[in-house]
Amino acid sequence: MSKPIVATTSLAGCFGCHMSILDIDERILDLIHLVEFDKSPIDDIKKFSRKCDIGLIEGGCCNSENVHVLKDFRENCKILVSVGECAIMGGLPAMRNGIPIRECLEEAYLNGPTVKENNKLKIIPNDPELPILLDKVYPCHEVVKIDYHLPGCPPRADLIWEALVALVTGNELKMPYEVIKYD
Amino acid sequence: MNQIIRFTIDGTECMAAKGQYLVDAARENGIFIPTLCNYPGIKPKGSCRVCTVKVNGRLMTACTTPVAESMVIENLCPEIENLRKQIIELFFVEGNHFCPACEKSGQCELQALAYRYKIMAPRYPFAFPQREVDASNPKLIKDQNRCILCKRCIRGIHDEKGRTIFAYKRRSNRVEIGIDPKLGKELSDETAQKAMDICPVGALLVREKGFDIPIGERKYDKTPIGHDIEHHKIPTP
Known part of the structure; x- marks a missing residue:
């Protein structure tokens, strides 16, 4: 039997959750025996080359590109897992949710102390190539169906490891109290 | 001496002084009933409903219900546990609870209850309400994003003359905690610390802390949360 295939991505996240995946230390050697990686920043495969079994999603959806990637993952992965607070509840990017989008852009490109003097033409980038910001940052499960959630900022390496092993082996996930944290 | 009465929680025989509130009676018998708006030493309010139990088959809040002879109390049945979980999840979606950025994270009672119930993600959509941080007070910062409106600060914090310092203002879904502008300016460091400690979440913070x-x-x-109650060894007389 071929090994289960894992894909990962970072949407509106900081790559901290991917760092936490690497934080499984020497168990990474067991991991390559256990699974194969497809589209992921870890192996730098940019496009899905085949259907995957497990998709790990870091970060929420803050722009149209995030939504596109997330939908792509839903189409190509049997099981999707939200990894980390940003994927689950928007996280720090969602702190802009109480601020109108125009105000955000004006602060970032026109009025912020570091741009005020330098953006003399008063340009807010609007090239058609650029993904459009959403009205607010959305948790992944409000955009597509998400099968499992692993909370944490980042989720503890032990939680990610145990969850992956449980998914691959079909055993029940061991969740000691210490591994479920929101920070 | 107080009259001692007998009752059961999930089939376990318990004893308590008559008239004691259920949460306290349960605690003395080594049983944890989760609470959020309740605080030792303050008159119970029964507003958060997290302590809901079944008393003789009826749903009641354990913080406001006095224990009575032969009461049959259900605490850990799936129906009640799910109900409590729903309430905690509602708190999370109703406000803006960004745990990774919160000073109270790790000491927060709301978060601790979510950990206890192993909530991986709330079942409800996030409301992302627009709420303000009020940093006008010289001793305290009030972050309405995190407030769960438990009224613990209103009920528990008074100045030396017994006047309340905190109060509700506005109504309905716009209701928020207000700090009395005059009394708030005269807050002592101890009272400010007490307010931060009494707040179950990170809505009241002592400045520069x-x-x-x-x-x-x-x-x-x-x-x-509740570990100390469940593993409390009753001293042998």
């Missing part, structure tokens, strides 16, 4: 306990050593990092 926070993140002072390292991750791993905070109150709810290693053991769940």
